[in-house]
Amino acid sequence: MDIRQVFARNLRQARNARGLSQEALAYEAEIDRTYVSALERGVYAATIDMVDKLAKALGVEASDLLRRSLKRTRPKASRQRSSD
Numbered sequence: 001m002d003i004r005q006v007f008a009r010n011l012r013q014a015r016n017a018r019g020l021s022q023e024a025l026a027y028e029a030e031i032d033r034t035y036v037s038a039l040e041r042g043v044y045a046a047t048i049d050m051v052d053k054l055a056k057a058l059g060v061e062a063s064d065l066l067r068r069s070l071k072r073t074r075p076k077a078s079r080q081r082s083s084d
Contacts, residue, residue, distance in 0.1 A: 003066065007051070008042040010065045014058045015040075028057035 001009075015025050015036075022040070026033040031053070038044045039054075046054070048062075055062040 001068070004042045004045050006068050007046060007065055008040050010067065011036075011054060011058075012040045014060055014065065018058060020058075025054070025057060029053050 015022070020028070022036040023033045026036045029036075031050075035044070039046055039050075051065055052062045055065055058065075
């Protein structure tokens with residue numbers, strides 16, 4: 001997943017978690033609703049300033065909107081010494 005898709009997913013999730021419509025978020029961020037829609041669909045790439053503006057409107061850190069989810073992997077098997 002590229003960073004634009006990561007941002008789109010995180011933006012949508014943060015907006016939904018706060019119970020905001022695209023229109024309400026756009027109002028809070030002082031941008032157009034269609035721009036919010038395009039960002040959430042990955043049509044446009046947001047500038048770093050726009051990421052910050054949206055994060056402030058959502059009450060989250062800008063880094064939260066860019067964070068890739070951590071994949072859960074199985075821990076590597078550790079070698080244990082047997083006590084003979």
